[in-house]
Amino acid sequence: MRKVPFSNYPYLFKSNEDEFVKIFKEVGNRGAFILQKDLEEFEKNLAVFTGTNYAVGLANGTDAIWLALMAAGIDEGDEVIFTSHTYVATAAAIHFVGGTPVPADCRQDHMIDPDSVKKLITAKTKAILPTQLNGRCCEMDTLKSIADKNNLIIIEDAAQGLGAKYKNKGIGSFSKGATISFYPAKNLGSFGDGGAIVTNDSEMYEKVMLLRDHGRNKDGKFVLWGFNSRLDNLQAAFLNFKIGYYQKEISRRREIASIYQKQLSKIKKLLLPPAPNANTDYFDVYQNYEIEAENRDELKEFLKDKGIGTLIQWDGQPVHSIKSLGFSGTGLPYTETMYKKCLMLPMNTSLMDEDINYVCESIKQFYLNT
Numbered sequence: 609m610r611k612v613p614f615s616n617y618p619y620l621f622k623s624n625e626d627e628f629v630k631i632f633k634e635v636g637n638r639g640a641f642i643l644q645k646d647l648e649e650f651e652k653n654l655a656v657f658t659g660t661n662y663a664v665g666l667a668n669g670t671d672a673i674w675l676a677l678m679a680a681g682i683d684e685g686d687e688v689i690f691t692s693h694t695y696v697a698t699a700a701a702i703h704f705v706g707g708t709p710v711p712a713d714c715r716q717d718h719m720i721d722p723d724s725v726k727k728l729i730t731a732k733t734k735a736i737l738p739t740q741l742n743g744r745c746c747e748m749d750t751l752k753s754i755a756d757k758n759n760l761i762i763i764e765d766a767a768q769g770l771g772a773k774y775k776n777k778g779i780g781s782f783s784k785g786a787t788i789s790f791y792p793a794k795n796l797g798s799f800g801d802g803g804a805i806v807t808n809d810s811e812m813y814e815k816v817m818l819l820r821d822h823g824r825n826k827d828g829k830f831v832l833w834g835f836n837s838r839l840d841n842l843q844a845a846f847l848n849f850k851i852g853y854y855q856k857e858i859s860r861r862r863e864i865a866s867i868y869q870k871q872l873s874k875i876k877k878l879l880l881p882p883a884p885n886a887n888t889d890y891f892d893v894y895q896n897y898e899i900e901a902e903n904r905d906e907l908k909e910f911l912k913d914k915g916i917g918t919l920i921q922w923d924g925q926p927v928h929s930i931k932s933l934g935f936s937g938t939g940l941p942y943t944e945t946m947y948k949k950c951l952m953l954p955m956n957t958s959l960m961d962e963d964i965n966y967v968c969e970s971i972k973q974f975y976l977n978t
């Protein structure tokens with residue numbers, strides 16, 4: 609039986625093993641482990657790739673959100689509106705600057721719903737933190753006009769959004785700063801944890817540069833209380849190599865999405881993500897291919913028996929359902945219905961067209977029999 613894994617971590621290394629070993633030896637022999645030229649070079653290339661003025665490499669994507677909020681001045685008691693359809697890390701970052709995370713609903717493309725955001729604004733609201741989810745940007749011009757009207761800051765959680773565009777603009781250009789994750793499962797994955805902030809805002813850049821390195825400036829003077837959240841130089845060296853062919857990987861992901869679209873769009877019991885060329889306002893990079901499926905749990909089991917890995921994002925828990933963290937679990941109708949149906953199909957660059965065709969044929973077979 610064909611096996612189609614949901615993810616393929618060994619492939620991340622094997623796909624360019626010789627180059628990665630060469631980089632490891634070269635960096636190792638230089639003894640260049642913390643805040644070295646490889647990190648600086650990667651930061652320059654990341655800024656160029658995103659079309660922003662600055663990039664700062666950080667320890668992980670969660671720290672990136674936390675430090676961005678801190679640098680933007682989000683403080684004790686401030687309310688920050690975010691989408692419930694995100695990782696708990698988004699809300700945790702708000703919590704750890706002393707803010708109150710206020711979850712909003714999402715809409716059919718699974719992105720934060722601007723109408724839901726509007727309804728949640730109070731006198732205490734200080735920021736909107738949209739997640740550029742599944743490799744797609746939110747409707748950023750509407751969010752920006754809501755923010756401008758209400759004097760709110762926007763920070764983008766773009767952990768899943770590197771390379772995504774809205775109206776020809778990329779992450780980091782819509783807001784005070786966008787935060788990225790290089791967790792191995794991400795489109796641009798490192799061999800461990802990693803993250804970054806990209807921004808056009810010089811104040812944000814300078815503050816995060818200090819915060820990530822114990823509050824120490826270029827002359828070694830401590831100018832504020834800081835943390836240790838530096839991206840490892842070795843990871844930066846790997847990422848610097850990988851960003852060179854990242855655009856090609858995005859193209860492959862978009863090809864896979866096109867195959868899914870072509871093969872599955874006629875099945876009425878499925879809601880597919882927007883197709884790659886469905887709306888020229890959006891350029892999606894398909895970090896995930898998240899569908900909504902009738903009889904989702906049975907479909908998942910059926911595909912498992914066929915050797916096909918699928919995943920329900922965040923173990924089926926939208927953030928507002930996590931009562932142990934103080935959320936109510938109600939009030940976001942689209943999210944609550946969608947979580948009974950959402951399922952991510954295999955989407956990674958180790959997959960051949962035949963693998964995707966096999967997934968599609970299996971799904972068709974399931975719905976023929978139900």
Ligand SMILES: Cc1ncc(COP(=O)(O)O)c(C=O)c1O
Pocket residue numbers: 668669670671694695697698739765767768788789790791801802803
């Ligand atoms: C939407 C979102 N936000 C935040 C994070 C946290 O990133 P990291 O795992 O690098 O801390 C992730 C990734 O897991 C994510 O998908």
